[in-house]
Amino acid sequence: MLLAKTLRFLQICRLNAKCPPTTAWATAPLCGATHRLYASSPIDMSFELFEGQTSDSSQAPLITMHGLFGSKQNWRGISKALAQRTNRKIYAVDARNHGESPHTTTHNSPSMSNDVRRFLEMRSYTKACLMGHSMGGRSMMLFAHKYPEMTERLIVVDISPIRVPRSTGEMQRIFDAMINLSLSPDLPLSEGRKLAQQQLLKATDSSETVQFIMLNLRKDPQTGAFSWACNAKLLSEFLPRFQDYRSHFASLPPYRGPTTFICGTQSPYMKREDWPQILEMFPNAEIHWLNAHHLVHFEQPQQFISIVTEFLNRPLSAS
Structure with a gap:
């Protein structure tokens, strides 16, 4: 449900x-x-x-x-x-x-x-x-x-x-998966989304979290390059500080x-x-x-x- x-x-x-x-x-x-x-x-x-x-x-x-x-x-x-x-x-x-x-x-x-x-x-x-x-x-x-x-x-x-x-460990694994994601610009958006989801599901067993994160995936219409709308690398670096x-x-x-x-x-x-x-x-x-x-x-x-x-x-x- x-x-x-x-x-x-x-x-x-x-x-x-x-x-x-x-x-x-x-x-x-x-x-x-x-x-x-x-x-x-x-x-x-x-x-x-x-x-x-x-x-x-x-x-x-x-x-x-x-x-x-x-x-x-x-x-x-x-x-x-x-x-x-x-x-x-x-x-x-x-x-x-x-x-x-x-x-x-x-x-x-x-x-x-x-x-x-x-x-x-x-x-x-x-x-x-x-x-x-x-x-x-x-x-x-x-x-x-x-x-x-x-x-x-x-x-x-x-x-x-x-x-x-939530432990920062799970969130760190999610961020690492986002940062290390590598998709060919030749891939159509649908195929890129499928591969990105598969990679993120290795970091968390929450399909709801993965689906929500996927709203951030972007594909440049000119170059075909994939990117995240959110600043995943920077957010990852500051994640531990939210405990304070x-x-x-x-x-x-x-x-x-x-x-x-x-x-x-x-x-x-x-x-x-x-x-x-x-x-x-x-x-x-x-x-x-x-x-x-x-x-x-x-x-x-x-x-x-x-x-x-x-x-x-x-x-x-x-x-």
């Missing part, structure tokens, strides 16, 4: 990449900078903007960041629904080293939170609502702690600030703004026993458990949209 759901999700992602959204949207210009290297300075993230017919520019927008190996296109359906139900502008962004955003020489939560700050300042937003899934959730949690004056409210999707469940996530909060006070966690009961990314520690970091937090795995927003989209809509529409005084 999970595999069928995941495959359907992947089909939707591919259709979204081809079909224009029904709401108004725009893609940030890349200006030829997709593969330009940066140090730790903020980058201009690629994005899509979704607006409903009655979007209120006076309200703080919602900025959504995906997880590892994801991209803004994975959030199109959710973003369209939220734009119609909340009357807010909804921005889905590509994190650095993912999607159509620049590849950089640094990848960690502090750098990605600074990218979000630049994104807001470039558009003269003094406050925003923030939502992040997995890796994106950790970036948004850190942003809220560093810049509480710019954070109206926070939504964290299936990730804990305390620890991560909590050290970023050492000198920061708790974020006391409205916060909601939406987690999957069948996902290992949030432990119920960690909740008391999480409340010390987010004293005004609540948690929702949905019958889902890690891709909570896909497996239970209607419940997810309802929870986020209610949270975003809730008067601040009642949060």
